[in-house]
Every structure is written in structure tokens, then in C-alpha cells.
Amino acid sequence: MLVEDLYEKHNKELERFARSMASNEKEAEDLLQDTFLKALTHLHSLSRLTDYQQRAWLFKVLRNLRYDRFRKQRFEVPIREQDEPESEQDGYSVVEMEELLQILPSDLRDVVYKRYWLGLTSKQIAGPLGLSDATIRYRLQTAIRLLRNKINK
Template sequence: MFKLNSLDDNELVQRFIKGDQESLETLILRHKNRVFSYILLIVKNQELAEDIFQETFIKVIRSLKRGKYIENGKFVSWVLRISHNLIIDHFRKLKLKGTVSNDSTEVDIFNSQRYSEATVEDQMVNDQILSEVKDLIKELPEDQQQVIYMRHYMGLSFKEIADQTGVSINTALGRMRYALINLRKLIEKKKLTLTMI
């Protein structure tokens, strides 16, 4: 009996595109733990992670059917990028609604000495700086954006980043180094002052 498990990701993708549904099931089973762990690590909420996981594979199926996947031996990285973009979209929508969930964090973000002592002006300046930094990050190449988000917004170690993105630790460190160099250049070019006065 022919075993789909013996095929690599690209062979399974090609079979699915030709109409073999089982090939897709094999792909999902093969990568579900890694993709789900990645989502849960960021959103820190089981239910939300499950929703985004389902949304990710719905998007994967649609993209495959439309021929939007280009084989480069990195199927799982492509899926992780789709899930990452869906997570960003989710948080963007939350930000637009002006809501922040305090249920999913271990630390009470509203009961912090840092916030209680800050004046309204300090908070406005801090918010402006954070907003400008996020805008600058968006101008970086995608792999550099990813390493900054994973390191500074998700608190992952470079080993975890390397594991999640399928690269070596040295590559992850190199991307961070270039990201910081490029951020400095952008700050100088735009003549920004990103410090509290």
C-alpha cells in the first residue's frame, strides 16, 4: 500500500493541487504541532490559537488552489508566515477597537508601578515612540521584522527563534544584527528622536 507519509511536502502539495484531499490531511498532521505551538506562543490563548490555526489552513488551501504557492522547499515556513500575518491582523483589529485583554497575561498590566508613576505627558511620548518604532520595523525586510517581533515582542530566545523559523542560531543572530543596523540608519535618515526627555 502506498504511504503518503513517505512523500516530501512539495510532492504532497502537488498531489493536493491535482485533487488528492488525503495529501492535504497528511501535510496538516505533519506540521500542526509546530504551527499551533507558534500561534499559541504569541497569542497565549488556547481558543484564539485554535481559531487562528483553522484560519491559517483555510488560507493555505485557498492559496494552493489559486496557485499562489511557489515551491522553494520551505512549505512550513510559508504556513508560519501566513499564521504570523493573521496574528498581526488580529492584534491590529483589537487595537482599532481599543481593547486589550488582561485575561491572557500572567502579569496584571494595569497594576504596574511603571504606569502608576507616569504622567499623561510621559505616556503620550512613550506611545508616540512605540508607534514610530513599529512603523520603522515595518520598513525592514520581512525576515528582519520577524526576528525583532519574536525577540522583543514575544520574548523568545535566539534558539527558539531559530527553531520556529527553521534557520540556524547564527542566521537568527545575523538577521537581528542587520535589523538593528538598518533601524539605526532609518532613525538617522528620518532624523527621529526616540528617547524620553
């Protein structure tokens, strides 16, 4: 059994279901893609199921992916402006800010660099590191607190 076979059999129905559950077209496409990606990793067990059971499995996976995304969105907290370092207003040059960053542990320094220099979101930073968005936001808050303490001394 190949994932292409599953796609051909169930794509249209799953696409309609994804659109009905998702808040926008892009999310529906992402849900559909993630569903078939999960199917790809479970091909061995799916090959033992009947067509009806495969269809039910795919629908359940898609539904659970949507629920997981919804739960994560409920706990996402946008970074407030006062949490962001103010380099120009504080009179620090980029070089001075880079020197200040050297006092941070490497894991915090990396997160701050990716967030404020590269402009990545907490979700984009968390993915490759295998961490949750909340962990990244916590590390950013910790780093900012450490930097403020150092600057205020």
C-alpha cells in the first residue's frame, strides 16, 4: 500500500472535512498535508485495515490535529511591546547590545538572536529545537529579565 492510494481514495472527502473544521483555507491545506504525513509514518498499520477503517483513521487524525492546533492557540500569548528590548531608545548601539548578549547562557542568547535579529516567531524558533512555543516565550522573558538587571546595575 502506498500513501498515493490513500490520497486518491480519500482526498476529496478529507479536503471538504478539513475546510469545514479549519478557520481558513491555508489551515485546511495544512491539516490535510499533516494528515497524509502522519499516514505516511503509519503505512504498515494502515495496510492491515479495510478501506472503511482507513477512512475512519484518516478522519480521526485530521480531527485530532485540528483540536490540537486549537488547544495550542488558546495558550499562545503575543509578545507585548514592553517585553522587547529597546536598543535605540536606551542609547545602546548594536555592538553594545551584542556585547550585552554575551552575558546570557547560549540557549537564551540563541533564542534572543533568532527572535529579535532574524525576526522569527516563537513557533518558528521552537520547531527546529524540538521545544514548545511556551518554552521559547519563557526563555525570551528570562533573557529580557537578565538583560534588564544587567543594564540597571
